[in-house]
């Protein structure tokens with residue numbers, strides 16, 4: 549057994565499935581998960597000292613690559629001054645100001661420790677604000693693992709074939725209404741039927757937990773218009789897309805102002821930090837100002853805030869997203885080209901530093917489309933690439949990420965590997 553295999557065997561003794569988050573276990577692709585011991589720039593090294601070009605980036609946060617010197621420095625300085633106070637600090641005020649400046653839809657923001665907390669709190673707030681219970685979500689969208697959101701959610705749950713989770717009371721799930729993504733007619737029909745009972749729509753405005761699926765302009769407009777008309781709250785879950793697809797997130801690209809926005813991943817620069825914010829008339833319903841309770845011992849943790857602040861400042865530099873978008877597009881265009889040369893049924897797309905590729909003729913528009921792609925081909929491709937030293941997300945239901953540390957050479961190396969693997973798996 550190699551080190552990865554030994555560690556995975558040992559891990560299963562005291563950790564359920566050997567992992568602390570399910571998709572890490574390689575359940576859908578098979579094989580042994582890699583245990584990482586070091587990351588630097590675009591690379592990670594596993595327990596057997598094998599190097600990989602990393603297109604997962606801790607599932608999105610590491611937009612600057614691993615151990616960026618300036619982020620590292622900020623974290624070390626903050627830690628030296630104290631790991632946690634459970635009391636306000638100046639740095640969290642600075643981060644809140646910066647988030648509100650970057651996202652005009654956010655007038656007030658609260659910091660939390662995970663994306664799950666952000667979405668769970670935003671939903672409680674929307675329900676408290678509207679005095680309504682029903683929640684609309686879309687098939688294949690994942691919004692963290694709070695009970696009311698574990699209904700037809702993406703990634704880990706798709707990977708394991710559970711449309712939902714055990715342990716979620718039917719009474720809780722009953723208030724979650726699930727519609728197909730990008731289906732304007734279904735959305736209109738639902739609001740016509742019970743619009744006055746709907747507290748909120750929560751949506752991944754670019755879905756990244758059923759691979760990558762873009763919301764159509766008509767769908768985006770319909771969500772904004774219907775929530776306005778019926779007095780429901782529009783929640784953009786930008787935990788994945790926030791500061792990843794654009795400096796002003798998906799809402800900047802859509803030209804839409806959601807009522808509430810959830811952030812996570814990039815906003816914490818690799819540390820446990822997330823946020824939710826939006827209209828101040830809604831946010832002022834939160835305790836201690838209002839009746840909706842929400843709290844956290846480690847919320848606004850100074851070390852995590854330092855990583856987030858350093859990251860947001862670096863991605864705000866002139867031309868950052870332009871360069872990142874070009875680099876990501878080079879990867880996608882290259883893959884499409886190689887697929888043509890090798891007669892592989894394939895499509896790919898990217899926005900900013902986020903990409904999706906599919907073993908299907910066309911780019912998927914919905915969960916059903918994603919399910920129709922060739923997933924056994926994905927698994928073969930994944931393992932072929934892993935052998936070539938390329939680390940992709942171990943599931944056909946995940947988006948991929950390019951960081952600012954991925955050089956032209958890294959992209960060319962990846963494309964050369966992909967060409968070999970496309971020929972192998974034909």
Ligand SMILES: *Cc1c(COP(=O)(O)O)cnc(C)c1O
Pocket residue numbers: 661662663664665667690691692693752756757785786787788812813822
């Ligand atoms: C990752 C993710 C979450 C959950 O965030 P955690 O930090 O894993 O709890 C919620 N929504 C979306 C869109 C995500 O991608």
